[in-house]
Amino acid sequence: MLISLFGAIESGMIYAIMALGVYLSFRILDFPDLTVDGSFVTGAAVAAVSIVNGVPPAVASVLAAVAGFMAGCLTGILHTKGKINALLAGIIMMTALYSINLRIMGQPTLSMLNETTLFQQLESLWATTGIDTFFNGALTAMGADQTPSTWVIIAIMILVTLSIKLLTDYYLKTEIGLALRATGNNKKMIRSLSANTDFLIISGIGISNAFVAFSGGLIAQHGGFADVNMGIGMIIIGLASVIIGESIFGVKTIARATLAVIGGAIIYRIFVTMALRADFLETGDMKLITATLVVIALIAPKMVQARNEKKRRMKKKTELLQQKASEV
Template structure:
């Protein structure tokens, strides 16, 4: 059980980067962008192809982010300059990226099991320090289960995700970030102030897909492969992470909202992992589990809010009845 939850947290913290990208388009820009299902694979394809061709993993990950940025910018151009509906623009770009990703990889799947990835390097570096052996000895002494061999990867990914979160928070408080938030609230008002809304939308969608592609590159290296179909249903995962985070945690400020998205992504992965441990559940049921999680995250808070509102009305009615009785007795 511990190992399963640990693995869920490990992948969840990487998917949190993807969820932050989805948050930028769906919540900040109010732009329903389906490009992410293609740009996620693009990130994995570029990273895997680069590593196979001898490029250092860190450079390959940066190239993956840049490729995602370009894909997002193209979606923004289709919408702003081509006057195409944002949903349709995302679908068109996602469709085009499927073929582009196959071109990048040269085949449907690229294996990284025999290659040196970013996580291989981190694991080797951590083992060389002897810290993992030291901690495992302590855990063995007090009778606890030893840490998984990849715990250092989780630690490093937490640090990386927190850095990306802080950079996102800072970006959304800059002049450009505030303009993007304003566009999501009232595009016409921002345009009336002579702001170049088209350029801002293109840039915002590009940044969003850069984060998604970064997550794709990292997931590809973590799993040891890049596949042309690994982005299927990704938009639902991103939305599920956002919805769960917003349902469980406060989102009154940008900092709290981005933290809620990260925690939502981790919780989502843990829920899916625990659900798949049920005897009658199979791996193929993952899409159904995701749908159930999203439905629950959407419906339960509303039901609880409705009950709370009904309880408040009943209390108010009871107080009013008591006041009326007191005035009639007088």
């Protein structure tokens, strides 16, 4: 249990970067971008091929992000210059990327089992510090019978994901970032304030998919392989993370919302891990679980709100009745 929970947090931190990308397109730009299913794999494919061909893993991860950026920009160009509906533009890119991803990898699955990935590199560096022994000792002292093999992934992912979050927060408050947010909020207005909305949409969707592909590249290195089908349903996972996070942690400010998205990604992973431990559920049920989670996350807050509202009215009603009764 502890080990699988640990694993869920680990991969949750990696998927959080993808969720931040989805947040940028869906929430900030109000652009339902389905490119994600394709660009996630593009990131994984580019990272895997680069590493297999001897590129240093860190560089390979950056290359993954660059590839995702280009894919996103193409979706943006289709939408703004080609005047194609946002959903359709994303579906077109997603379809095209499937073939492109196959071409990049040259085969449907590419294994990196014999290669050194970013995490393995860091792990060997980390092992010399003795931090693992310390944490695991603490865990054992608390009564855990099993301990995680390494803490390096969590540590490095907290660093990476939080840096990306902070950069995003900063970016969205710059002059360009404000114009980007306004593009998703009121295009007419920001155009009348001399902002090039086409450029903002293209670059915004580009950055969003750079995040997604970067996350894909890291997931491939984490799992040790890239598969052409690993992106199926990724957009729903991203959305689930965004929606779950928002409904649990709130969205008062940008910084809060991005933190909520990261939290949502981790909680989603924990949910899935726990669901899969149930005897009657199989791995193939994952998508159904995800869909159910999204529906619950969408409906539950409204139901709670409606109930509170009803309670409030009932209270007012009884107060009024009591008041009248006392007057009589």
